[in-house]
Amino acid sequence: MSADAALEAECRRLTAYLLDAPPTPYVIACYVRAHRTTPAFEPDGAFDRVALRLAASGPGVRLADAHARLFAPASALRRKLVLLLAILETASPSFRRVDDPGPPGALRAWLRLAGIGAAAGAAAVLGSLLLLPVQLVLRSR
Amino acid sequence: MDRVVVVGSGASGVHFAQTLLARGREVTLVDVGRPGLPQVLPEASLNGLKETLPDPVGYFLGDRFQGVLLPGKKGEYYGIPPSKGHALEGPDGYGFDADGFAPLFSLAQGGLAEVWTGGCYPFDDEDLRAWPLGWREMAPHYAEVARRIGVTGTEDALSAYLPLHEGLQAPLRLDAHAARLLARADTHGGRLAALGCRVGRARIAVLSEDRPGRKACTYLGRCLWGCPHDALYTPAVTLRECLGRPGFRYLEGREVLHFTASSGGRIHSLHARRAADGVLEEVPLDRLVLAAGTLGSARILLESLRRAGQQAPVLSGLMDNRQVLLPFLHWRMVGRVFEDESYQYHQLALALDAEDPADRVFGLVTTLKTCLTHPIAQSVPLHLRAALDVTRAAHAGLGILNVNFRDTRRPGNTVGLVPGSARPRLAIRYAPAPEERTWLQPALRRVRGALRALGCLVPPGFAYVRPMGASAHYAGLVPMAREGGAGTATPEGRSRDFANLWLADGITFPFLPAKNLTFTLMANAVRIASAEF
Numbered sequence: 001m002s003a004d005a006a007l008e009a010e011c012r013r014l015t016a017y018l019l020d021a022p023p024t025p026y027v028i029a030c031y032v033r034a035h036r037t038t039p040a041f042e043p044d045g046a047f048d049r050v051a052l053r054l055a056a057s058g059p060g061v062r063l064a065d066a067h068a069r070l071f072a073p074a075s076a077l078r079r080k081l082v083l084l085l086a087i088l089e090t091a092s093p094s095f096r097r098v099d100d101p102g103p104p105g106a107l108r109a110w111l112r113l114a115g116i117g118a119a120a121g122a123a124a125v126l127g128s129l130l131l132l133p134v135q136l137v138l139r140s141r
Numbered sequence: 142m143d144r145v146v147v148v149g150s151g152a153s154g155v156h157f158a159q160t161l162l163a164r165g166r167e168v169t170l171v172d173v174g175r176p177g178l179p180q181v182l183p184e185a186s187l188n189g190l191k192e193t194l195p196d197p198v199g200y201f202l203g204d205r206f207q208g209v210l211l212p213g214k215k216g217e218y219y220g221i222p223p224s225k226g227h228a229l230e231g232p233d234g235y236g237f238d239a240d241g242f243a244p245l246f247s248l249a250q251g252g253l254a255e256v257w258t259g260g261c262y263p264f265d266d267e268d269l270r271a272w273p274l275g276w277r278e279m280a281p282h283y284a285e286v287a288r289r290i291g292v293t294g295t296e297d298a299l300s301a302y303l304p305l306h307e308g309l310q311a312p313l314r315l316d317a318h319a320a321r322l323l324a325r326a327d328t329h330g331g332r333l334a335a336l337g338c339r340v341g342r343a344r345i346a347v348l349s350e351d352r353p354g355r356k357a358c359t360y361l362g363r364c365l366w367g368c369p370h371d372a373l374y375t376p377a378v379t380l381r382e383c384l385g386r387p388g389f390r391y392l393e394g395r396e397v398l399h400f401t402a403s404s405g406g407r408i409h410s411l412h413a414r415r416a417a418d419g420v421l422e423e424v425p426l427d428r429l430v431l432a433a434g435t436l437g438s439a440r441i442l443l444e445s446l447r448r449a450g451q452q453a454p455v456l457s458g459l460m461d462n463r464q465v466l467l468p469f470l471h472w473r474m475v476g477r478v479f480e481d482e483s484y485q486y487h488q489l490a491l492a493l494d495a496e497d498p499a500d501r502v503f504g505l506v507t508t509l510k511t512c513l514t515h516p517i518a519q520s521v522p523l524h525l526r527a528a529l530d531v532t533r534a535a536h537a538g539l540g541i542l543n544v545n546f547r548d549t550r551r552p553g554n555t556v557g558l559v560p561g562s563a564r565p566r567l568a569i570r571y572a573p574a575p576e577e578r579t580w581l582q583p584a585l586r587r588v589r590g591a592l593r594a595l596g597c598l599v600p601p602g603f604a605y606v607r608p609m610g611a612s613a614h615y616a617g618l619v620p621m622a623r624e625g626g627a628g629t630a631t632p633e634g635r636s637r638d639f640a641n642l643w644l645a646d647g648i649t650f651p652f653l654p655a656k657n658l659t660f661t662l663m664a665n666a667v668r669i670a671s672a673e674f
Contacts, residue, residue, distance in 0.1 A: 062524055074213030087198050090191060090202060101537065
């Protein structure tokens with residue numbers, strides 16, 4: 001697979017993770033262009049590569065991201081995700097999904113937030129159980 | 142007729158020039174003057190831009206994606222977007238060494254106020270206590286500036302702290318979040334009063350009524366990216382007005398280096414470098430007005446003193462407002478749709494009383510609407526998908542309170558020149574007042590209490606103490622005083638070192654209250670121009 005094709009596939013996977021929707025060709029083009037424009041999205045060390053590989057597996061992206069948010073917040077995976085979110089929120093029609101607050105009603109929103117928080121906490125525990133030992137081992141090398 | 146030369150097209154310089162032009166005088170304004178980008182699709186709302194522009198990502202994030210706030214990169218929720226990047230573009234050869242201070246410079250047409258948020262907060266007698274003048278002397282000039290630029294505001298609970306002046310336009314329509322906060326302030330006034338806190342409408346340089354060449358705010362939500370109708374005032378508007386008047390000569394693309402004076406202390410010429418080709422030019426003059434911003438004017442003054450033979454000249458008393466950003470969440474707004482078509486910056490303000498009125502604290506309440514959300518989502522301590530879900534549910538209830546603190550002149554806070562450098566480099570030294578901690582934390586506790594009284598949650602650990610220099614409210618290096626010696630100015634802004642030099646920017650402010658100083662910069666420039674020319 002060429003480098004651009006790999007980035008396109010990565011963009012599709014990460015967009016599905018963030019928005020439950022496919023990216024437009026424009027979003028994909030922007031994502032690839034950003035990687036060509038700046039080296040900021042290159043993996044920086046062995047753990048970055050492990051996290052990206054896990055994220056490439058599909059369901060693993062949530063665990064890898066949850067762990068990285070706590071223990072490697074500036075890792076390549078997080079940088080790529082934040083870049084993609086920035087692209088999605090400024091491009092059409094994806095910005096509407098990014099801005100959508102969900103079903104109306106403060107109570108429903110708070111209940112949903114509680115659920116999101118609990119699920120994200122579980123993902124953080126699982127992700128860290130999986131990745132923290134790897135990160136520590138790779139760091140000690 | 143005297144040849145009057147003004148340096149700098151920022152808030153002070155353009156209003157000084159405009160005052161002289163209105164009196165039939167001729168003015169030469171010398172300026173680096175980097176122009177801004179042309180506005181795109183002036184009738185489109187923020188979301189309209191996303192739907193209509195051929196490359197919206199390029200517009201919002203920049204061609205090098207410099208508008209993305211990546212994890213680990215320093216930045217703020219309201220970072221300067223690429224469309225306004227010219228305002229803070231690195232000053233070529235305009236270096237500095239700074240200790241304890243992170244200065245911002247602007248070489249743009251309109252200066253640093255090209256990226257201001259429009260706060261117009263007149264100084265009252267308590268704010269002006271250390272000044273050689275009071276509210277009575279300033280009031281007509283605030284009114285004049287308000288008439289020129291358009292300031293919205295009204296009489297309310299803050300009027301005791303923000304004196305009323307002529308020329309105010311009716312306030313803008315509040316967004317739903319701000320309206321709720323203000324309603325709550327009315328119903329919970331007792332709790333706020335117990336905290337010594339007042340909440341009211343912001344005074345902002347935004348038109349609520351059309352005027353020639355500028356439309357009233359149409360709530361496009363594009364304030365941060367540049368108002369396409371100039372409803373939100375910036376000094377570039379006044380510069381354009383000056384360019385259309387007889388008697389105005391604009392020498393743009395010139396970096397002013399220094400001036401030269403006769404042995405009697407009378408300045409006869411200004412020396413500038415043309416940015417395009419590096420050619421040095423001499424501009425003869427009879428009266429010189431420095432309005433290049435406190436640090437820009439200091440640099441010209443220091444280099445001129447050095448060339449005149451003064452060893453290692455230093456100016457002391459640098460001031461800047463400490464600012465603390467407090468994010469908050471109005472819990473009743475959670476789950477609502479935020480208003481993308483609304484005025485984007487602060488619509489409310491908050492003041493904290495103090496035993497000594499000089500210590501009062503002032504805050505700008507901004508309800509977040511059309512800012513980009515990726516800087517917020519990444520700061521939520523959850524994986525990004527969950528953080529995004531949280532952010533979009535909470536978006537309509539998010540806000541930031543920008544708390545400003547006063548500053549005083551202290552001898553250790555200095556600006557000099559780095560010795561031995563080929564081109565003048567500023568050496569800036571700044572240390573906060575030793576007692577800062579003793580009043581900063583208690584004030585923040587009261588502010589948090591006020592936000593809770595307004596029905597907001599204030600998450601712990603999210604307060605961001607901005608580094609000194611970040612507010613860009615620089616002042617104080619050549620203070621005006623009724624009596625004084627070298628290194629001071631008269632109450633009319635005239636240098637006591639050079640007979641025909643006037644200092645029209647914040648460099649002469651003897652005290653910096655907690656309020657945004659830009660409105661006072663403009664009014665003070667008008668005052669000096671009216672009194673002395």
